[in-house]
Amino acid sequence: MPIRPGAATIGDEMAVPHPLPDDLIELIAERFRALSEPTRIKLLDRLREGEATVLELTELIGTTQQNVSKHLGVLQRAGIVARRKQGNFAYYRIVDEGVLSLCEAVCGSLQQRVASLTELIAAAGA
Helix, strand or coil, rough: CCCCCCCCCCCCCCCCCCCCCCCHHHHHHHHHHHHCCCHHHHHHHHHHHCCHHHHHHHHCCCCCCHHHHHHHHHHCCCCCCEEEEECCEEEEEEEECCCHHHHHHHHHHHHHHHHHHHHHHHHHHC
């Protein structure tokens, strides 16, 4: 498949047009807003292991059930997690695996930055 000029591909991902259209920019910003809260990152980190109930997530991340439900709602509206009901319990799972790749890329970048800063500090102290 030929790639359009100004388009970028990553692995098997779809080609992304550049410059980015305004409607796509807004969708990207929405996705980053959904990921911009530390509690949501904690929830996703736990959900990478598999689905969990609100109660399980509340116990694991040490906040209130209301707070967990609120943040899961944001992630669900963003299309990152899905919910299924079984009896009295709601189970959440990650449905957009791309968000895990994004988190891994950010973590790797931060680890490199910390390592570089550590080297600079060590060199300055020598």
